[in-house]
Amino acid sequence: MRERGRAEGGRGLAVRGAGAGRLAGPAEAVRKRAPRRAAGWRRRCRPGCGAMRGGCRLFPLLLLALLRGLCHGREPAPGAVTCGSVLKLLNTRHSVRLHSHEVKYGSGSGQQSVTGVEASDDANSYWRIRGKSDGSCQRGTPVKCGQAIRLTHVNTGKNLHTHHFPSPLSNNQEVSAFGDDGEGDDLDIWIVQCSGTYWEREDAVRFKHVGTEVFLSITGEQYGHPIRGQREVHGMPTANHHNYWKAMEGVFIKPSTDPAKHDEL
Template identity: 65%
Template sequence: MGKHVVSLVLLWVSLLLSCVCSFSFGSEINFVTCGSVVKLLNVKHNVRLHSHDVRYGSGSGQQSVTGVTTVEDSNSYWSVRGTSGAGCHRGTPVRCGQNIRLTHVNTGRNLHSHYFTSPLSSNQEVSAFGEDGEGDHLDEWTVLCGGSVWQRDDLVRFQHTATEALLSVTGEQYGRPIHGQREVHAMTSSSQHSYWKAMEGVFMKPSETGPKDFSSPTHTEF
């Protein structure tokens, strides 16, 4: 997907999220689909995956990723996308074991990890990386769940595809300028700290006429 297309998608999503509020279009779907925009809750620590244009003061120096208790914060929305090597047609259910990218809606950077050390817990740093939705292979995450597709009620894990570490929160809190926000990092061992659930968002419905381009948004649900 070209940078200009991703920019259009992110712009449309931001506008949509500002106006849909609590309205629902069509019947409810029970699974997470490609093109959906969601908030992800760490169920152990009750914080939502979050990012903002604040960079780490150590490690990679890239855009920081944290966990927040605030439900309404628009900086907690992430777009579910395919990888650079494998498309993810809008409305297609995300399969368990599928590799995806999670693009931060407000900044256009992808959830990312690497072997830098996280600032508080000394685990593996998680950051937001790239421009206009395009970064590199370290933006890819494998969805780990128990069935055939990612159900909205499932507790799922996200395994960093390149390093095999799991997206986690263990409770460490930042001071200023992001006081009270939790550190998000990646860990090689699975634990209760690594489970997430899809919460608020806009869920794309499967197309009745086959895959369409992301640039013509229809069939959404909040």
């Protein structure tokens, strides 16, 4: 017998004898492979379409699930707002951030004014989350829905406050910033109203004043000089779409004894 012929192009099946110089036809190829199958030879999963057949179906199903996750998956929720965090609050109806500055009202209480501004990079829009009394809101603990808090303006140390004075533009209830170094009075306390267990950073929430039962609101009235274009912030007695707020930029403290552990946005 002559030596086994060399397969042309590296692909054909070589046969002995007179047919050694040609490629085996389909029927011959099947006959040549049959003993290997009879001996228990099985295909192995290979990348590509071949992996879709026979016992290799698990791999493409897992791959499909992974691709779906990459294409359609959402990022996990960023988590709850925590005590001690410093953040900006966006009114979702009017797209302005809660703001204060060393400008006093010319009417009403004459206290430091609180407004809404469109700019996202104004340092006077940062507020610190604090409890209603010392120790009631430990640093890094998630704020619960229904919890009483104070919002302290970072740059001036005054608390978000309201009382029975009319607001200058809409004649709703005036909202001001009051106190010194974070200490004011009982009219600085607000209840966080939300639908879940905790105040989540991606959720819109309401702030209801404990002492007068109004909601922190904006309805769009704009001031003139010296704070031209800024919106009036006031208290309203009814819950509606004007009093939804969302946590935006800030430093969110994680539950930890290490002050260096926090998320910065």
